Amino acid sequence: MTTRTLISSLHQLRRGDEVEAERFHLQPRTTFVRRGRVQDIAPGLGVVWIRDAETGQRRVLDSQDYQLWRLA
Numbered sequence: 001m002t003t004r005t006l007i008s009s010l011h012q013l014r015r016g017d018e019v020e021a022e023r024f025h026l027q028p029r030t031t032f033v034r035r036g037r038v039q040d041i042a043p044g045l046g047v048v049w050i051r052d053a054e055t056g057q058r059r060v061l062d063s064q065d066y067q068l069w070r071l072a
Contacts, residue, residue: 007068010043019050021066034059034066 004020008011015038023032036050039058046063062070 003072004069005072007070010041010046010048010063010068013038013041013048013068013070015039016039018071020069020071021050021061022069023066028038034061037072 007019013019017038019036019038021034023034024030025032034050035053036059037053038048039051040049042048048061048063049070050059050061052059058065
């Protein structure tokens, strides 16, 4: 079973952490989820780069747009 811990600050993340990012849309009511390993973090900019587990591509996630969870 995977344990999820809500990330309230990007300072809590480290390179190599596995994360899940959720983005909510009201119209229609859907949840968009990305999963991957943290590659770089820029807390001052509010962004984190991950290697997307599904596509293998490098993705930037804005902490204003996504709710981030650390997976264990």
